[in-house]
Amino acid sequence: MKFKKLAMYVAIAVAGMSQTPVYATNGMLLTGYGFRSQGMGGVGIAYGRDSLSVAANPANATKSGMRGDMGVGIFNAERHVAVGADAGQTSPFNFHGSVESDNKYFIMPEMGFTMPLTEKLSVGLAFVPNGGGNTTFRENFFSYQSTPTAAQYPARDKTLGVDLMQLVAPITVAYKVNEDHSIGASLVLAAQRFRAYGLQAFPQFGTTVLSGQLLSDPNHLTDVGFDYSYGAGVRLGWQGEFLNDRLTLGLTYASKTYMTKFDKYRGLFAEQGKLDIPENYGIGLAIKPVSNLTIAADIVRINYSDVGAIGNRGPGEPLSTGGIPSSSDPTVLLGMDKGMGFGWTNQTVYKLGINYGLNERWQLRAGYNYGKSPIPNDQLTFNTLAPATTEKHYSVGFTYKANDNLEVTGTYVYAAPHSQQAINQNILGGVQVDMHQNIFALSLGWVLDPGATDYGDAPSEPINFGSGDRGFYGGFGLGQARVTSWKAADFNSDLTTALGYPATTGVDQRSTGFKAYLGYSFNKFFALEGGFADFNDVKGSSAITYKNYTNAGGIPGNPALQVLPGSSVYTAENDAWMLAFVGKLPLTEKISALAKLGASSWSSNYRVNYTRLNPTAGPQPLPQPSAATAALGNPYNPIAQSGSDRGVDLYYGLGVSYDLLDNIALRAEWERFKFGAPHVDHVDLMTAGVSMKF
Structure with missing residues (x-):
């Protein structure tokens, strides 16, 4: 009966996740995999206790036991963009505007399952949002005037924005080499969808002002609806325990996830619409000074620059059409193999978390996550469409064990406001982007055979929720x-x-x-x-x-x-x-x-x-x-x-x-x-x- 119920929950979760946009916090990626991890600043390489943790390190499957997890979060992203005179410097083509994105709330579902097959071999499957971005600007700051007396094009109230959703599903196998060491591997399947709208200024500006030196395919740039892309990669992981299990070390490596091309947007993304998920790797440690206290830290490197659509340089300085690279180099037209991108640099993320077992039913946790924005200040032009600028993240959370088979986890994450601003930005003049975020999440864990746990020893009476209305x-x-x-x-x-x-x-x-x-x-x-x-x-x-x-x-x-x-x-x-x-x-x-x-x-x-x-x-x-x-x-x-x-x-x-x-x-x-x-x-x-x- 438990397995039938779990299968039903899985089906519902997958159906819901397939159409869910989210907004990332460490560049394009979330701070961590699973709401329990996010409550500890996103740590997960050396410390993972639920089935979602296999997405951070496949070796975690040897410690999570037999369990299923399903959760839903509400993601709140507050984004503001200003260009031209509204950002401190007038555009020579009257690009201007100061506007907030309308779409501010998103649903974030997650689910996973792990189980041991033998004493040494465990398997797992998870479905987690990997990242993405969504903006809807009701004032089109990419509307311009080709001459001082010309009309604005497109109309100022032509909605502008992008919508990117990424979902990954790691299929995991983990092996316990001995009492102290475990290894794991995941085949990471991925799906993503994307659309862009309101970029009508690009084809006209490229033709009338840049003499065609902007786009390689203007018919596959904007307002062509959603397009879908699929792909796969691998993730490898190791964990080792030392000092009588008081110290755990972990390593993980994820290859680039190679995705099929967005054919509808082959005139926007480099390499004719190719948008891979970047390679990343990291090291983690977890220290247990006492049995019910864990302090964990991760360092993760994300190689955004290796993905052309993300890492290729886009428009920058100086304040003229010369600030657009394609104006002087036809090999970097939008959509070409070396086509202009968002100009992101590689990002190093530092994560710190603490988990405290208050008693036999309650765990409390908190965390901090920092990653310097991967967006250089001279690359803000294209990044106005999806300003992923947040750097500092603070989180708290809890887990309550209702009974031997049910855990309830809650998490709150706050991404502090961060602004980036620059002048002399090609045809825009001044540019400013701002963002801050909130995540509220709740998840349920069905524990069929417990793995490693971190509750305290003090007795605690369960909350009497009753069951008469179930x-x-x-x-x-x-x-x-x-x-x-x-x-x-x-x-x-x-x-x-x-x-x-x-x-x-x-x-x-x-x-x-x-x-x-x-x-x-x-x-x-x-x-x-x-x-x-x-x-x-x-x-x-x-x-x-x-x-x-x-x-x-x-x-x-x-x-x-x-x-x-x-x-x-x-x-x-x-x-x-x-x-x-x-x-x-x-x-x-x-x-x-x-x-x-x-x-x-x-x-x-x-x-x-x-x-x-x-x-x-x-x-x-x-x-x-x-x-x-x-x-x-x-x-x-x-x-x-x-x-x-x-x-x-x-x-x-x-x-x-x-x-x-x-x-x-x-x-x-x-x-x-x-x-x-x-x-x-x-x-x-x-x-x-x-x-x-x-």
Whole structure:
């Protein structure tokens, strides 16, 4: 029965991970493999206790026992970019902007399993996010003017960004040579996906300003959707124990993971779309002064410069088109074998962690991780798309042994703000990039045969969570959705700018909303819940006044003003899929308070119906001003007939439930869905409904 349950959890985890973007912290890579490791600064070469640790050192499989682990984290990345005058130096082509990335929250799942086959031979399998990056900038700072009087291209509100996700699956075999030494090897399978959008300035700038000396294939550069890539590499590891097991040393080496090419983006990445995962290697040690205290440290080297798309130099100094290498060297056009890249240097990462067994049920841990940014200050131009600048990371965590077969681990990681700034950056002038991050994570470990453990000896009574409410449930809710950021002033400003005529807007912030959900209750205090919410349509209606100047009396130079009415109706359809941890606090025998925290995958589709009243007689209205053409990407602009936005963001809520019958409960809830769309910051959903236990 335990194996059947574990197989079900594995299937769910893999399905979820296949579409999950994350953001890395040590350059492109995460600070550590597994939330337990990340709670100790990412150490894992000489010290690993769960099944995810095989991704750091395959030899860890000989110590983790027979167990399965599955966890989910919420990754919060705050990124800011400024270019041109906004970063301290005006661009000769009017590149400018100061903007934060909209997509700030991401789901990070993980899972793994290890088991001994014999006393000496162990195997393992893990699925872990390796790294990546995701940005969504609603203000396009790569919009430029070819001449001082030319229009900006593309439109300033043409969304700009990239989305890279990497997942690795090490298939591991480890062998215990003797009582003190173990070796291991992993076949590392990998999958990644990527898309870029909003880079329309590159082909036009390359043609009109650089005479074609920028791109090798402009048709495979931007706005061609997601592309997928697959590959494999190897990781080797060793661990040795000394001084009566008080000192453990470890070594690990991971080859470059050779990936297939991103064919859709062969005009962006060097070597016609090739983006390998870089080679890395490291050394680690773990010291146990006493049986329940472990101090561990790792040093890891990541060879980014050996991957052309990452390590090849991109645009830098001086302040002119001469700062773009391809302007003078046609062999480094984007997409070519030596094509321009992000200019990263190799990175050395230092990790330090401590784990303390408080008693027989609790372990507490903390860690620190430092890696100097691999981005040189003169290589910030391309790195505005994915500013991986964080250097210092602080973490804390715990593991609670609920019983002999279940462990609960929690982790928090804080990546301190770090900024990089430079001037004289080719065609941009000044450039500044900033980032800081937070990770909140929770994982469960199913221990079937324990390996090495680090709990204390002091007795501790288990927390009485109870089990009377364990099982699956489902339900629905109906109520009201409110788009609180839906403001008339936004419509008036954008419509007036786009059309050149004044607009008066009335908005309806409310609509009927409903949700349906399924969940699993672990006990009367905790549950995991997922579902779908639909917020129906929200609308904004604008009355637009068109001013048409005519020649009064047919006399040239004698203008008269004719006022003509018109309207624009803006409609947005918003919905979301959500997944959250639910905490339940019993207040009475039948009433419980609810709190939830998770993430939602939201979608917002908008459309505009635009009309202008033409008189049956008399002069016709003048054409719309040219400013409207430059505003085509604006979601409030009536010329943009339709569009859509999607993303993953934070989701949380509060509520109360009342047990009407043994298996029927009434629910009232307030939930907030964060949206990254320019026209919707968040949606509040208030519902009343019914849930039923199966």
